[in-house]
Amino acid sequence: MSDGIGHDRLKGLMARGTEFLGCEVAILGGAMSWISERNLVSALSNAGAFGVIACGAMTPDLLDTEIAETKKRTERPFGVNLITMHPMLSELIDVCAKHGVSHVVFAGGLPPAGAIDRVKASGAKLICFAPALALAKKLVRSGVDALVIEGMEAGGHIGPVSTSVLAQEILPPLAAEVPIFVAGGIGHGGLIAGYLEMGAVGVQLGTRFVCATECIAHANFKKAFIRASARDAITSVQIDPRLPVIPVRALKNREMESFAAKQREVAQLLDEGAVEMMEAQLQIEHYWAGALRRAVIEGDVETGSVMAGQSVGMVKEEAPVAEILGKLVEEAAHALERRSAA
Numbered sequence: 001m002s003d004g005i006g007h008d009r010l011k012g013l014m015a016r017g018t019e020f021l022g023c024e025v026a027i028l029g030g031a032m033s034w035i036s037e038r039n040l041v042s043a044l045s046n047a048g049a050f051g052v053i054a055c056g057a058m059t060p061d062l063l064d065t066e067i068a069e070t071k072k073r074t075e076r077p078f079g080v081n082l083i084t085m086h087p088m089l090s091e092l093i094d095v096c097a098k099h100g101v102s103h104v105v106f107a108g109g110l111p112p113a114g115a116i117d118r119v120k121a122s123g124a125k126l127i128c129f130a131p132a133l134a135l136a137k138k139l140v141r142s143g144v145d146a147l148v149i150e151g152m153e154a155g156g157h158i159g160p161v162s163t164s165v166l167a168q169e170i171l172p173p174l175a176a177e178v179p180i181f182v183a184g185g186i187g188h189g190g191l192i193a194g195y196l197e198m199g200a201v202g203v204q205l206g207t208r209f210v211c212a213t214e215c216i217a218h219a220n221f222k223k224a225f226i227r228a229s230a231r232d233a234i235t236s237v238q239i240d241p242r243l244p245v246i247p248v249r250a251l252k253n254r255e256m257e258s259f260a261a262k263q264r265e266v267a268q269l270l271d272e273g274a275v276e277m278m279e280a281q282l283q284i285e286h287y288w289a290g291a292l293r294r295a296v297i298e299g300d301v302e303t304g305s306v307m308a309g310q311s312v313g314m315v316k317e318e319a320p321v322a323e324i325l326g327k328l329v330e331e332a333a334h335a336l337e338r339r340s341a342a
């Protein structure tokens with residue numbers, strides 16, 4: 001980070017976050033399935049931020065390769081995001097431990113018994129997503145080292161509450177206890193400055209990094225992001241009250257209609273007793289993983305899922321990670337300088 005009052009203030013406000021992560025700028029590249037792999041993750045860490053591999057539905061062997069390949073591309077720390085409902089969670093934690101991964105991020109709900117201890121026994125720091133104050137308190141009591149609070153403006157699977165409300169509810173009572181990173185809807189550094197001033201130690205962005213030059217997402221996926229405005233990033237609708245599905249935020253397209261049909265199909269299997277609720281929900285998650293892959297890897301942005309947050313409207317062009325990061329830092333420093341002059 002360069003000098004100046006704004007930059008000094010930014011450095012100071014991010015100090016707990018940068019120390020916790022072991023990087024220069026306390027901005028996590030939020031894990032995005034199929035997207036946050038060796039290239040984007042190493043580019044983020046090399047640029048001074050903190051890349052996080054999205055394990056998604058990977059097997060332990062695939063994760064093993066991805067971590068090894070990322071390590072070949074950066075000597076700086078990076079994290080691994082694991083979904084708590086993954087049936088091989090313990091084995092995935094062991095793969096992270098084998099590689100001495102410094103930070104593990106748990107997404108997708110409360111971790112199963114033993115998972116927190118397993119990560120901590122490996123020496124890694126554990127970061128958990130907290131979608132509500134009560135859950136955040138519970139996670140802190142369970143010994144997690146840091147929290148990500150993510151609001152419904154974000155891309156991908158989302159909770160029901162906005163980032164601004166979560167920040168007001170969770171930062172004042174808990175910011176002194178554990179480092180908290182704020183995520184969801186952040187596209188401009190001015191907002192980063194605001195959350196830091198409220199007590200956050202850093203932020204997590206996903207959508208803003210999709211159009212990084214280093215990101216392997218298909219050109220069609222990136223084009224869809226560059227064309228879209230905030231209102232195009234809509235949420236999936238729950239069709240059947242008996243089948244609770246976690247809403248997903250993605251760009252409006254034909255696939256969003258297919259998801260309604262998929263829900264009807266799975267709800268019917270539930271009615272017929274052909275599947276249990278747990279299996280029904282897993283089928284929905286597999287559906288999303290496949291749909292996202294079609295769009296990200298194959299470039300089918302009509303029948304695939306183009307998951308994106310509302311900040312997509314602020315993505316205007318493809319640019320190297322270092323440039324995107326530099327712009328966010330400049331904007332945040334500028335906002336802090338203006339406020340200190342006022």
Ligand SMILES: Cc1cc2nc3c(=O)[nH]c(=O)nc-3n(C[C@H](O)[C@H](O)[C@H](O)COP(=O)(O)O)c2cc1C
Pocket residue numbers: 029030031032033035054056081107108150153154155156157183184185186204205206207208306307308309310311
């Ligand atoms: C395409 C896409 C895929 C995502 N996949 C995951 C995932 O696999 N695991 C996860 O924890 N979060 C996932 N997220 C959420 C991001 O990690 C991050 O928290 C979010 O993008 C932050 O909000 P923003 O999109 O407004 O920047 C995904 C987001 C996007 C846009």
